[in-house]
Amino acid sequence: MTLDAPRAPHGPDFSDRSFLFVLGSSRPDGNSEILARAAAAGLPAGVPQRWVDLNRLDLPDFQDGRHEAGGPPAGETERMLLDATVQATDVVIVSPLYWYSLSAQAKRYLDYWSGWLNVPGSDFKERMAGGTLWGVTALAHEEHVVADGLVTSLSNSAAYLRMRFGGVLTGTGSRPGRVRADAAAMTRAERFFHQEAPLARFPYEEVAVGV
Numbered sequence: 001m002t003l004d005a006p007r008a009p010h011g012p013d014f015s016d017r018s019f020l021f022v023l024g025s026s027r028p029d030g031n032s033e034i035l036a037r038a039a040a041a042g043l044p045a046g047v048p049q050r051w052v053d054l055n056r057l058d059l060p061d062f063q064d065g066r067h068e069a070g071g072p073p074a075g076e077t078e079r080m081l082l083d084a085t086v087q088a089t090d091v092v093i094v095s096p097l098y099w100y101s102l103s104a105q106a107k108r109y110l111d112y113w114s115g116w117l118n119v120p121g122s123d124f125k126e127r128m129a130g131g132t133l134w135g136v137t138a139l140a141h142e143e144h145v146v147a148d149g150l151v152t153s154l155s156n157s158a159a160y161l162r163m164r165f166g167g168v169l170t171g172t173g174s175r176p177g178r179v180r181a182d183a184a185a186m187t188r189a190e191r192f193f194h195q196e197a198p199l200a201r202f203p204y205e206e207v208a209v210g211v
Contacts, residue, residue, distance in 0.1 A: 018048040019193075020088035024095035024106030026055055031138035031173030034180060036094040038189035039136060039169055050084055054105040057081075062111035081109070082116050086127040090134060090166075090193070093154060097139035100149045110157060125161055132197045133158040135168035138179045144170040158200035166197035 021040065025032055040049055057077050085091060095106035102110070116124040135154045139147055151168045158165040169192045173179030180186065 014044050014047050017089050018087065019043065019050070019090045019092060020084050021049065021051045021092045021094055022106065022109055023051065023053040023055070024093065024103045024109065026103065026105065027176075028053070028055070029176070030096060031171065031177070031179035032094050032096045032136055034173075034177065035138055035169060035171045035185060035189055036092065036136040038186055039092075039192040042190045043193055050088065052081065052084060054109055059108065059112075062108055062115060078112065081112065082119070082122065082124075085113075085116075086122070086124065088131070090132045092134040092136060094136045095150070097137050097141075097147050097150055100146060102150055102153060110153075113157070113161075129162040130164070132164040132166050133161075133200070134166040134193070134197075136192075137168055138171050138173040140172070140174035142172055144172075155200055156202060159202045159205070163200055164197040165200035166193070166195065 019040070021036055023033055023036075043049070058075075059077050059081070093102070093106055093110075095103045098104070101107070113124070116122055133154055135150065137147055137150055147168065147170055154168065155165050157163075169185070169189060171179040171182045171185030171189075173182060
């Protein structure tokens with residue numbers, strides 16, 4: 001499998017990398033954001049970071065118009081999100097684990113990706129190909145395997161767009177600030193973005209290539 005449009009190296013080399021952190025919590029300064037900022041602090045100085053809090057944006061529910069004539073993004077907020085998304089080499093979805101999946105805010109943002117595939121002239125799929133998708137989530141459970149549904153959602157989304165997938169940084173935290181007590185998670189955060197991000201594949205593709 002080849003990349004449609006390689007963008008930037010996704011190993012230890014951070015030259016020409018830029019990170020978009022998309023916050024999908026329903027409360028400010030939540031545990032997922034705390035964990036994400038700990039991971040961001042591990043990036044080399046000078047690597048561009050942009051933080052967008054979906055809870056503070058006037059973004060309506062996504063309306064599926066894939067089988068209608070496509071048009072430009074409706075409103076400044078959607079245009080800003082589209083531009084920020086395609087301009088970043090690395091997109092980080094920061095969402096608490098709600099009912100074993102993404103928050104409503106984070107899921108709505110990903111739903112908008114479906115619409116952007118059909119925006120005339122956006123070349124959304126081509127521009128996303130070769131970039132890297134990451135996830136950061138805090139959950140109340142001590143066994144992080146319960147977040148597998150969220151991981152699968154992000155991994156398959158990356159596979160569809162021929163992106164790389166850096167995995168999901170998980171930490172335990174329910175009460176405000178509790179994730180700071182998860183020493184293992186905070187340690188993993190320090191080097192989270194320094195790991196190699198392989199090309200995402202659907203499960204059936206992994207079986208086909210013998211992975």
